[in-house]
Each structure stands twice: as structure tokens, then as C-alpha cells.
Amino acid sequence: MYAILDIETTGGKYNEEGITEIAIYKFDGHTVVDQFSSLINPEKPIQPFVVNLTGINNEMLRHAPKFYEVAKRIIEITEGCILVAHNALFDQRILATEFDRLGYNFERESLCTVELSQKLLPDMPSYSLGKLVRSLGIPLSDRHRAQGDAKATVALFKLLLAKDTSKEIITETIQKHSKGKEKLQPKLLDIVEKLPSEIGVYYMHNEAGKIIYIGRSKNIKKRVLQHFTNDNKKSRQLQAQVKTVTFEKTGNELIAHLKENIELKRNKPKFSSRGRKNLFTHQLTSVIDQNGYINLQIEPADGRKKAITTFSNYQQAKTSLFKITSENQLCQKLNGLDKTTKGCFLYGIKECYGACLQEESPEYYNSRVERFLEQNSFQKQSVALIDRGREVDERSVILIENGEFIGYGFYSLNYQINNPEILKSIITPMENNRDTQHIIQSYLRKNKVLKILKLSPKPAN
Template sequence: MLKNAPKFYEVAKRIVEITEDCIIVAHNSQFDYRILKTEFKRLGFGYKRKTLCTVELSKKLIPGQESYSLGKLTRSLGIPVSDRHRAAGDAMATVKLFKMLLTKDLEKFIVQDAIQVEAKSKLKPSLKRIIDELPNSTGVYYIHNEDGEIIYIGKSNNIKNRISQHFTNTSSKSKKIQLQTAAVTYEETGSELIALLKESQEIKKNKPLFNRALRRHIFNYALYSFTDDNGYINLTIDKADGRKHAITTFSNKQSAKHFIFKAIEEFQLCQKLSGVYPTKSNCFNYTIKQCSGACIQEESITDYNNRVKQLIDKNSYTNKNMLIIDKGREVDERSVVLIKNGLFNGLGHFNLNYQITNMDVLESLITPMENNRDSQHIIQNYLRKNKNLKIINLNQH
């Protein structure tokens, strides 16, 4: 295979050019970098580059693996590999592994270190040049200052357009961001749900300077249930209270009311027992024969409560084990959100060639995340608005 390959001195100039101002990423980078430096030394050239090792990063970001060899690690993470032990096959496997590690790095230490090196070795780029290099795709973006620190995190269905808005806006906050911007990095997610969840968690972890003003809960109202003295399950909308168990949450009262009116129609619920028609007698829908009379104890408690339970089950993932499957970053990829025992566990991407219900592979490719009220709201809100999502129910292990 190497019989007709070029000698090192014939490709040395090209290697210098393509690695200039770059960081060399390799699986066991010490070995690869040592070979490169030795070959350049023989030519009398002092070759120096910054390196990143995917073995070391994997040990930090994906602990507990049986082996960190490229073959075994990619297999356990569900990363498809073709042409193993050939240069192109191993390089592509390392690229896919590195992409996964960037996703798992919620504190963004990999990117921040890289920006620090890059920003100090170049003149500050123009904001227009930064915009030109961004994609028109869905994902999370990170605005950095010249020390590599993240000063703002956001998400968008069109990263290029959103950054362009930041850089052309004349508000005082936007002007401050414009003055301090040295670089913008981004992570394509394919799915808006993944972007929303990553944005929420990474703002909490990194506490960027210009996100600190956004100390708002993204949900303000919630849907609760209680059983009345007659045994019927009642629904009520109230201000969100973390001490009470909510069925689902809403950004504002208007969206909560819209939801409950649609639910009354879909599940043939009583207006009075759903909290939208205060009365001591029957509700209005009973008068026009669209309510079976739970408001005046005419309908069987079991029949009525079963329909309310269907509504609750559809809009809450309490005690459920399931996967939410959504768009991926490429045609042959999908994103996945893992819910275990009713709790948000994490998210990831997987190749369509892999059996996603294999729990060992699933646990490895998932980036673990904190289950909090914000993430619950994001997931429930997204499920409500996107009816065609694929849901895989998992058997409890």
C-alpha cells in the first residue's frame, strides 16, 4: 500500500500549511505528534503545534469505559467505523468521537482553551468575517472574548441570522457584546429540543456575563390535578410552584388556557371540573349536550376519571422510561433524549445503523444532564407542540 506513497519531505510543506493555526486532534496524540516532530527534525525544521488527545478527553468526559482503544470505544459508543486501521477510517472515527466529546463537554473547556490560543495569535477578526463563517442551521452558539471566556450563550434555528442580529442590534447590551467579541463557536444539534436543553444547562454551568440578566424562569403557570369530595379528578391552572407536582407547565397564562380548552374538547372533559367555568350547578357544555354531566354527578366517576388520566398520561412523563427521537445533524443520524423513571437523564445523537434500545450503547452515547424544572418545562412544551415526534417506550430494567 505504501509502495507508491510520497516520501515525507515531499508532503512536509503541505503538512505545515494545513496545520498552521490549528490544533492537532488525535487518539493518543502524544504518539502521532512525536512521529511528526521526529520527521520534521530530520529535515532540520522545528515543528510545534498544540495537540488534543481524544484518549485523555474520553477518560475525563466518558469515564468507566472498559477500554479506551479507538476500536472498542467507538463500538461501545455506537459510532459507525469503516476501514479500521486504515488512515482515512481511523481519522473519520476520531472526528466522530471528537464531535461527541465536544457535545459532552458542557463546561466548554475544550473550546475555550482553543479560542484563547487562536485569539492571541491573530488580529481581532471583523464581526462580518465571523458571521460569514457561520452556518444557517439549528444549534447552540457561544460568543467568546479574547481570553476564550464565553460571554454569551444562545440557541437558534438559524445560527448565522441570530448572530447577525446580535451584531447589528443597537441596544446597550448588544453594543457591549459587539465590543467584547473575539470569536463565535457553535454546535449544530439538528433538533431544536436538543438546542433548547443544551442552552439551558450550559448557561447554568458557565454563567456567561451577558446571560446573567436573564434570571427568569421560562415557565410561570402549571396544570395541577386534585380529587374532589365526590371522587372526580379536577384540573386547575395556577402559578407554577416547585413544591407541588405539576402535570405540565406553560410560559404564560394565555398558553395554559389555550391548552385546557383544547383538552376539554379532545377528551370530552367537564368545563366546571377543568376550572374554566365556575358554577355551583352544571357547566355550559352540559346545557348544549357536550358534557356528560360529571359537574352534577350524572356521569360515572370511573368513566370520567379514565379520560382525565388519559390527558395526564399524554402530557406528563412521570414514572415513564422512554426515548424522544428527533432530527439529527445529518441525514443518517437522529437525536435522542432519555427519560428514566420520569426524570430527564440526558441527550445525544446516534447513527441510524445502530440499535438505539441497547442500553449499554445508549448510556455511553448520552451526555448526562441535570433534571430540573427548566428541562422538564422545555421537554413537555416541545412534546405538546411537536405531535409527530417518535417516542420509544423502554421496558424497565
């Protein structure tokens, strides 16, 4: 649990500043579950340059509560939380100083979004809150007011959590919460109760915060409950070692599958066997025969030849090729599905125009094959696959540039993504490899995304 906050002060000498405004959002890693904001009477004058910066003046604070009047609420909303702020050392120091004046020792672990941004978002033009969120397309109202800056920091932290593919933030948070606490095995039911019944990826961590299992599901809660109620050897070992379960909602199965695949390879959790298996065994390729016709062929996927698309097994490939051949009025004989020496089966029912007997010219036949290839392969294409997001007012985007998978991201429906540079800034980069290509192509063969947005190709270097 995180307490994301922003504080405005009077300015002045070091450790003599007073708080003029505070905003705190309690955030569970996915949604805001509690919030508090208030002007505060610092009982001292505000520096003129601060008045110009924030718009908060002495008259506005005359009847505002003093710090001791809101101290209890601040303690309650931050209890058991990691403090998160943009330049967290400043906000933590200011709070600790105010509580010291009350004779209370205020101690909280903290994370700084400046440091996290520098690590997870390298090469940004600036890491000041205003310029950074503007570069990322995050809305920011009431700049230099606590509530506006804290809201923007929540959105920034949510983006950083998505960018943190190595799970450093989550692991560090678990370790911080574990410091100095008695090592007790948690009740598995308590873990399950905190999980959502939604699509996403889940991560099981041991006592040290290390990921020991990664999975994906349409219903995270239901799937984890199955892990905890199964009685096989692997499940019993998981039940004994799991300390906590974290999760990431993805909004749709495609992103869940992509995230699971890439993170299984990156983290290599000891109880996950899925990441060690090949996702596909066969592929669809093309060759021009001696008569000039393009033939589609099923071959073992050994990496030696460029694939049009890939399949989990031979039977899936064969079934798909039958469908492709029929839907595009192609020839079963040319595609290796009919071993006849005469006209193919589709020719007999007038759904093949006779390429098998050279009655149709290669030019006309090949035009249909090439149209199929253009519509069903992203080779050399740049597109954005738009689909459902994690919330009702959100959409997901998968970016493909020049046929290569770049990554995924999420954006608000209130925000247009027609600016390619802003689109790239919200994208969490992921490795482009044969597995990710297979996952995307397999998904699109069986499912429809909400929209496929064609982009201008990236110029070759």
C-alpha cells in the first residue's frame, strides 16, 4: 500500500518551513482507496516568492486548521504505507519536522518518483513534475497546489509501476514492509480476498520478495484460489513458500499473455514451467513454384525461414490453412492440402478458379495471395492495436513499428493518441521475438481488437 502525497510550504530557512497545504492519496497499486487534502495554517508568514508560485497567501490560511488538528488523520491514512512523492526526501523531512514539534516520532519508508523516473524513463528532457507529466501526456491541473501535484504523481506512479517490468518497486516495497516484523506465514484466504476477479497477470512472492511463480488468468482471484486449494506436490510447495501475491490488471487477454511470456523469461520463477516450453512448433511460409504461382506451405518452425504466421502444433496449422485457402478462393493443391494430380476439391465445387490446372493465370491468383498476406501479416507495417483497458474509461494500445512489436501501454478515453511521440512515451517497451509475434498473430486469428490504427512507417536508418 502506498501513500502518494504532495506538500506546499511557506519557504524560508531549512527545517524552519511550515506546511501550508497537504494532499495524500492512499493507493493500493491499482486504485485510490482513500484520500485527504487540506490547507494548513502554518502560524508563520509565507515567503513572497512562494505566494507567487502557489497562489496560496496568508489570508487564505487564516481560518485553516493548524497542523496538530490534522496530524491524527495524516498518521491514520499513511499507517502501513510506503510514502511516495516527487522528491520524497523533501516531503518526508517536512512531515517528520512537524511531527517532531508535536513530540511524535513519524517514521515511514519512502519511494521517490524522481529517482524511479530517471531509472525507468531514461532520456526524458526534464524530471521536474510539470515538464515530466506533460511529456507523458498526463493531465496536470493546479500546478504547485498540493492536490493537483499529488493527483499527477498518482498517475505518474501508476505508469512507473507498469514500466517496472523487473518488479523492482514491488520487491522493494515487500522488503520494506517485512523489515523488523515477525516472520509469519500469511493466511492464504487473506491473500485471495485482496485479489480482483479480473483479467491480468499475477506474481507469487516468497518471504524475501522474490517472484517464485507467474501466471495469467481471466479471473485472477479464482485462479490463485485454485493454486491454494490444489493438493498436488507443486501446489503444496507454493502454499508453503508464498508470502504475498501481487497482480497487474491488463484489461484484455492479449496483453496478459504478452506480459506473462516476457516476464517468465526475465524472472525464471522456479515453480513456473510454462516459460520453458516452446509456444509454437509449425509455421506458414510461401514459395513460388515452377509455374509462377505463390504456394502457401506448412513447415516445422526451426527459425531458418521467415514465417508468415506461426502455430502451436501441426493440426492447428493445417486447420488454419484450410480456412485461409477457402476464404481467399485459393487452391488446395498448390497449398499442399490436396495431393490429387487433377483439379483440387475446391475446383470441383467451383470455389477454386483452376490454378491447379493452370486455367487461372499466376497474376490473378497471386493477387489474392498477396492481399491475404497484406491483411494478415504486420511485416513492414506500423500499427497500433487498440483494445479494452483496465478501467471503463481506459483503452490499451499495442505498438508495432515496421513489423516489430515495440510494447504496450494504456491511455484515457479523454486523451487522443494521434501524436506518435506521446504514444511512444506511454509505451512500456517489450522484447520483439518469435514468441511475441506468435502470441499477437494467434490472438488476432481468433479474436478481434476494438480497432487497428495504421501509423506512418518509421523511416529506416
